[in-house]
Amino acid sequence: MSLAGQLAIVTGASRGIGRGIALQLGEAGATVYITGRKPEESLNSKVGLSGLEQTAEEITKRGGKGIARFVDHQNMDEVKNFFEVIKKEHNGQLDILVNNAYQGVTAISENIGKPFYETDPYIWDTINNVGLRNHYFCTVYASRIMVARNKGLIVNVSSGGGIRYIFNVAYGVGKQALDRLSVDSSIELASKNVCVVSIWPGAAKTELSSQSFPDENGKPKEGLDKSMMFVNGESVEYPGKAVVALASDPKRMNKTGRILITEDLGREYGFVDIDGKTPPNLRSVGFILHHVGFPTIAKFIPNWVRLPGWAIWAGNGHL
Numbered sequence: 080m081s082l083a084g085q086l087a088i089v090t091g092a093s094r095g096i097g098r099g100i101a102l103q104l105g106e107a108g109a110t111v112y113i114t115g116r117k118p119e120e121s122l123n124s125k126v127g128l129s130g131l132e133q134t135a136e137e138i139t140k141r142g143g144k145g146i147a148r149f150v151d152h153q154n155m156d157e158v159k160n161f162f163e164v165i166k167k168e169h170n171g172q173l174d175i176l177v178n179n180a181y182q183g184v185t186a187i188s189e190n191i192g193k194p195f196y197e198t199d200p201y202i203w204d205t206i207n208n209v210g211l212r213n214h215y216f217c218t219v220y221a222s223r224i225m226v227a228r229n230k231g232l233i234v235n236v237s238s239g240g241g242i243r244y245i246f247n248v249a250y251g252v253g254k255q256a257l258d259r260l261s262v263d264s265s266i267e268l269a270s271k272n273v274c275v276v277s278i279w280p281g282a283a284k285t286e287l288s289s290q291s292f293p294d295e296n297g298k299p300k301e302g303l304d305k306s307m308m309f310v311n312g313e314s315v316e317y318p319g320k321a322v323v324a325l326a327s328d329p330k331r332m333n334k335t336g337r338i339l340i341t342e343d344l345g346r347e348y349g350f351v352d353i354d355g356k357t358p359p360n361l362r363s364v365g366f367i368l369h370h371v372g373f374p375t376i377a378k379f380i381p382n383w384v385r386l387p388g389w390a391i392w393a394g395n396g397h398l
């Protein structure tokens with residue numbers, strides 16, 4: 080129970096990676112506030128309980144304390160009020176914020192293979208109002224609480240879409256901007272002992288990705304021949320183990336401002352996925368070759384052969 084006594088917020092935690100992170104934080108003993116929109120029938124909900132409330136129950140069963148709060152992360156007044164309530168009810172304590180809320184998966188799936196100029200430009204709002212603008216607001220309000228206590232951890236759930244074209248233009252621009260939010264805010268928060276990072280999970284086996292993208296027995300959608308990437312991906316709780324490891328690390332400020340890949344953190348801190356396996360690393364040469372169209376060659380490359388981080392950035396014009 081390494082996080083007993085700590086207070087965490089995970090936005091967008093009714094399902095997917097947010098749910099997995101919240102469960103792992105609870106298992107580590109934290110009190111976890113989880114947010115999501117007003118009740119919608121979740122993929123596996125029991126009668127009378129929303130997916131968010133189910134997650135809160137499971138957090139508590141695992142040893143933490145789960146508290147569900149319905150927050151529309153498109154409404155900044157609701158977001159501001161939520162953080163004000165947290166500050167008041169917990170005497171100014173907030174140890175961990177995980178910015179995870181996202182709204183764009185369905186829109187991404189529905190527009191796969193369609194160029195941006197043929198897509199309704201309002202897809203920008205669908206993808207980035209919650210997935211970027213809201214994260215900025217949450218980071219501002221959380222930082223105000225953390226700075227007063229001279230401690231805290233802010234984790235932005237991002238992806239490699241910030242350095243390489245994936246899905247569509249709006250997605251990539253939003254993810255690169257989110258990584259800049261981590262890097263730039265860390266500069267201003269460094270003297271306040273508040274650590275800010277982006278984490279890049281691999282392809283995660285979420286409820287929506289299982290629905291939106293075909294499995295190994297299905298036919299890939301046009302423009303997305305990456306089915307096996309999700310089938311062989313990490314569980315939604317693997318990023319949660321990464322967040323717990325960071326939150327438990329007394330030297331985490333050495334990582335502030337960095338973009339961290341979940342599997343790199345698994346090797347550093349010594350954790351594996353909930354099925355006992357180690358998922359693919361986004362820097363693995365075999366993984367990269369497979370997903371850029373050379374699956375035969377990829378089979379002969381051991382998983383431990385990886386590109387250094389600087390090579391990935393340099394190859395995409397980010398040095």
